[in-house]
Amino acid sequence: MISKKKHILLAEHEALEEILPDAFALAKEVCKRLCGKSWSVVGRETKWEMIPYDVQIIGGIILHRGNVAEMKTGEGKTLVAVFPIYLNALAGRGVHLITVNDYLAQRDAEWMGEVYRRLGLSVGYILNSMHPDQRRSNYLCDITYGTNNEFGFDYLRDNMSLQKEDQVQRGHAFAIVDEVDSVLIDEARTPLIISGAVDAPVDSSFIDLKPSIQNLVKKQxxxxxxxxxxxxxxxxxxxxxEAGYKYLQALRGMPKHPKLLKVFQEAGPKKLAFQVESEYMRDKKLYEVDEDLFFSVDEKTQVIDITEKGRNTLAPNNPDMFVIPDLGELLNDVDTNKALSQLDKDKEKEKAHQLHADRSGKIHNLTQLLRAYTMYDKDVEYVVQNGRVQIVDEFTGRILSGRRYSDGLHQALEAKENVTVERETQT
Structure with missing residues (x-):
């Protein structure tokens, strides 16, 4: 089956290579005939004045053959993409143009759309605000523009759909990626994770723990x-x-402290902090830097650790609060206790499971609240609109409507901002 599919794809590729000169020539001729004509692009009347140069057509050939074409700003990337898009759309399996934000997706689809329509092809685009029926309709077009996030999340949702009619995409045959370094390198560090609501009551512990965490963060x-x-x-x-040691201590205590960020604008203090960090990491003594803090923050790994000083501040009368019991050991003690009946053993095991879940859950929620207060700034990583915490895309600055952080972090942010704490999500 696989070899048969490969044979079909190879035959398709050979056919496209054969008609490439004619297809590119036809696309260029349409560009010529459109010169002087105007149409609406994102609500503005735009006049077409572009005829591709030979070097742009060469760029189109490079893209068609699956290679990277480097072009500087203003050299006509949008126009170059028209040629391989048209050629591959002739195969009838759909072409995707992946760009960096919704505005460019709509602009380029409407701007280049007239060229494609003159060539007998349909064009659509995907926006974050579109509902499934709109998405499905636009994916059925010969050419679809959109962002990597929209294509990616639609793919994930389609794979979670129980019925075929709930899916919106129709396949993945050919794609051109605009700003490929941003999409495949920078944004690749942030995985696309889809989540759904958990059928469980809202966890009120975030609200209960908030005053203690606020006090701890204030002290820190x-x-x-x-x-x-x-x-x-x-x-x-x-x-x-000595200064480098203290700068490192401040960095691990509050990496987004305004005063520290201002100091680190100068190369000297920041360099000293990293030199001391390397030395202490080499000697495995980084814990010594954290001992005087209430908690430590590793900005690179986003790991937060509450120190003994912090634990004593949070629970001075309950030292066991931060000790997660060894569940295996507890269950073994119950099993080997001959004084207990089977019914009593089952009850004790249930208590052991509950104790383990309560302790680990509380520590996790404490950590997520600390992360919310120390690593996520309002109007930077997120905004609050209409009583809801909305994530801001770190690359485009746009609001990612409907997206939620996982593992309780979103709930921690909701508690921090005094808005309704919603149910946990699962990924």
Whole structure:
């Protein structure tokens, strides 16, 4: 079956290569005939004045053959894509143009759309605000413009659909990626994760734990401010190693502290902090830097660890609060207790499971609240609109409507911002 499919694809590729000169020539002729004509592009009347140069046609050939074409701003990437898109759309299996934001998807689809329509092809585009029926209709077009997020999440949703009629995409035959370095390198660091609501009650512990975390963060903020002041004095006195230690301590205590960010605009203090960090990591003594803090934050891995000082502040009268019991050991103790009946053993096992779940759940929620307060800033990573926390795309700055952080982080942000804490989601 696979070899048969490969044979068909190879035959298709050979056929497209054979008609490439005629197809590209036809597309160029349409561009010539459209010169001087105008049509609406994102609500603005736009006059067509583009006839491709030979070098742009060469760029189209490069794209058709699956290679990367580097073009500087203003050299006509949008027009270059028209040629391989038209050629591959002739196969009838659909072509996707992946761009960086919704505006460009709509603009380019409407701008280049007149060329495609003159060539007998249909054009559509996918926007974040579209409902499934609109998406399905646009995916059925010969050519579809959209962002990598929209194509990716539609693919994930289609794979979760229980019925074929709920799916919106029709296949993945040929795609051109605009700003390929951004999509395949920068944004590739952020996985596309789809989530759905869990059939469970809303976890109220985020609200219950919030006052304690607010107090802890306030104490840490005051402490880090003092550490930065001390580091600055040491730096000005020429005691660079001691200053580097303090800068590192401040970085691990509150990486987004405004005063620290201002200091780190200068290369010297930041370099000293990283030098000390490398030294302590090499000697496996990084824990010594964290001992005077209430909690430590590893900005690279986003791992937060509550120190002994922090644990004593959060639960001075309950030292066992942060000790997660060994479930295997607890269950073994129950099984080997001959004084218990089978019914009593079952009850004790249920208690052990509940204790383990409660402790680990509370520690997890504490950590997520700390992450919400120290690593996620309002109007940067997220905004609050209409009583809801909305994620902001770190690359485009656009709001990702309907998306939620997983593992309780979104609930922690909702508790932080005093909006309704919604149900947990599962990925």
């Amino acid at each position: 903020n005051i402490l880090v401010t003092d550490i930065i002041n001390e580091a600055n004095n040491l730096f000005e006195s020429g005691k660079e190693k």
